[in-house]
Structure formats: structure tokens, C-alpha cells
Amino acid sequence: MRVHTINCGTMRPRWLRGTASGLIGARCLLIESERGLVLVDTGFGLADVADGGAALGPMLRFGARPALDPAETAIRRIEALGLDPGDVRHIVLTHLDADHAGGLRDFPRALVHLHAREHAAMTRPTWRERPRYRAGQWAHGPAWVLHEEAGEPWHGFAAVREPLPGLPVLMVPLHGHTRGHTGVAVETERGWLLHVGDALFWRAELGPGRAGDAVRRARGGPGTLPRSLGAAQRALAEDHAAWAHNRARLRRLVRDHPGQIEVVTSHDPVP
Numbered sequence: 001m002r003v004h005t006i007n008c009g010t011m012r013p014r015w016l017r018g019t020a021s022g023l024i025g026a027r028c029l030l031i032e033s034e035r036g037l038v039l040v041d042t043g044f045g046l047a048d049v050a051d052g053g054a055a056l057g058p059m060l061r062f063g064a065r066p067a068l069d070p071a072e073t074a075i076r077r078i079e080a081l082g083l084d085p086g087d088v089r090h091i092v093l094t095h096l097d098a099d100h101a102g103g104l105r106d107f108p109r110a111l112v113h114l115h116a117r118e119h120a121a122m123t124r125p126t127w128r129e130r131p132r133y134r135a136g137q138w139a140h141g142p143a144w145v146l147h148e149e150a151g152e153p154w155h156g157f158a159a160v161r162e163p164l165p166g167l168p169v170l171m172v173p174l175h176g177h178t179r180g181h182t183g184v185a186v187e188t189e190r191g192w193l194l195h196v197g198d199a200l201f202w203r204a205e206l207g208p209g210r211a212g213d214a215v216r217r218a219r220g221g222p223g224t225l226p227r228s229l230g231a232a233q234r235a236l237a238e239d240h241a242a243w244a245h246n247r248a249r250l251r252r253l254v255r256d257h258p259g260q261i262e263v264v265t266s267h268d269p270v271p
């Protein structure tokens with residue numbers, strides 16, 4: 001089994017203006033397995049690029065300012081690796097925000113694994129949730145495979161499901177950023193790789209300090225996190241208390257397992 005980390009959508013968020021590069025990615029995992037290719041999140045897709053991001057909605061289009069480069073889409077990234085996009089059998093989504101689900105249309109034959117709570121949020125959104133879900137991204141009718149919180153515990157995270165029997169891929173519910181937001185853990189030869197989606201925005205948040213420290217540092221103290229990060233996370237979280245609770249759990253997880261768990265976030269700065 002081989003795992004690639006691929007950036008499927010560089011963005012230049014307004015809230016990062018004036019910081020180091022000002023650029024963030026939309027990181028996905030591509031797993032080469034004996035059961036075909038497995039994609040974790042999809043970034044932006046060719047249809048998002050083709051219409052210049054018009055269907056992404058103003059919050060994402062003008063707030064995050066995606067570059068929408070066709071070469072960055074998952075389908076083109078897979079081709080560039082010399083692999084066949086038709087071999088993508090499974091997609092595991094952390095959540096359905098438009099910068100994570102845009103590529104679904106480029107893999108219409110894949111089974112799409114999602115937490116049932118996220119699917120419910122998409123089908124029956126509250127007024128607050130409504131702007132973030134872009135129905136055009138799944139108008140082709142993906143083959144959803146919904147997962148409830150059940151299964152084996154993993155490093156103290158109680159509710160984990162093995163969505164792909166036989167493959168060392170786990171869905172680790174990390175609700176808060178959205179109603180059914182989920183991390184994805186993959187066991188590799190070097191240990192566990194944990195894609196936390198938007199449960200953290202930047203890996204720098206895993207540094208020493210108490211939960212909420214990123215927000216305090218963001219208010220002008222020393223540190224590597226930009227002033228605007230805490231405010232952006234708060235604004236984008238569906239349930240900020242749950243989000244902050246899960247970030248604290250992730251910090252403990254990494255602290256208590258040094259060198260054993262490598263964390264990938266969707267939106268760490270690029271390059």
C-alpha cells in the first residue's frame with residue numbers, strides 16, 4: 001500500500017493577507033491499495049475550474065479565493081502520477097464543504113464514504129449550514145455509503161468505523177467544523193497517518209499549549225499562527241465548542257504518541 005499526499009486546490013484566503021506565503025492548500029490522500037485507488041477528500045474538481053468557481057458560492061469564492069488550476073484537480077494529479085483515475089473505487093470524505101467535495105463529479109463510479117451526520121446536514125441543513133453545501137457538486141448522484149459511529153476504539157477515540165473491510169483505513173469522527181466532520185486514519189509501514197481535515201487548520205496548532213492557545217496567540221502573542229486564524233476557525237465552525245474539544249484531544253493524541261502518528265491537515269500553508 002502506498003499513500004500520496006496531493007494538494008487539490010491552492011487558495012489565497014483574505015484572512016491570511018500579510019502572512020508568510022498567504023497560500024494554503026486543500027490536501028487529499030491518494031492510497032494505492034490492493035482494492036484499487038482510494039481518495040481521501042477531493043479538493044476542487046474540473047467543473048469548479050470550468051465555471052470559474054461561480055457555483056462555489058460567494059463565501060468560498062471571494063473569502064478563500066481558490067486558484068482553480070486544472071492541473072491541481074485530483075483527476076489531473078492522479079494522471080500526473082501515471083495512474084488511472086478510473087481505478088478510484090472509493091472516496092472517503094472528511095466533510096462536504098465545497099473545497100473538499102468538488103472533485104466528486106470527476107469520479108462518478110466511486111463509492112463515496114461519509115459520516116451519516118454529515119449526509120443529514122447536507123440533506124436537511126439549518127439556515128446557518130445552507131451556504132456551505134453546494135448541491136451541484138453531487139447532482140450526479142454519487143453512490144453514498146453512510147457510516148454511523150460504531151466500531152473499534154483507536155488511541156482513545158471511541159467511535160471509529162472501518163469503512164473499507166480489509167484495508168487499514170479508519171474514519172475517526174471529529175465533529176465540530178461541520179455537523180458530521182470526520183478524520184481519516186491510514187496505517188502505513190511508518191506508522192499511522194491521520195488526515196484531520198479541518199479539525200485543525202494548521203499543524204502548528206499541535207504545538208505545546210492548552211486548548212484555545214492558538215486563539216490567544218492569534219491575538220498578538222508570539223507564535224507561528226497568524227492573528228486571523230482563530231477568528232476564521234470560529235467563524236467557519238458549526239459547533240465551536242465541539243471543534244475546540246476535538247482539537248485538544250488531537251493535541252493529546254500527538255503528544256502521547258511521539259513519532260507514531262503523522263498528522264496531515266487540509267489547509268496547511270503551501271508549498
Ligand SMILES: [Zn+2]
Pocket residue numbers: 097099100198266267
Ligand atoms: Zn476546508
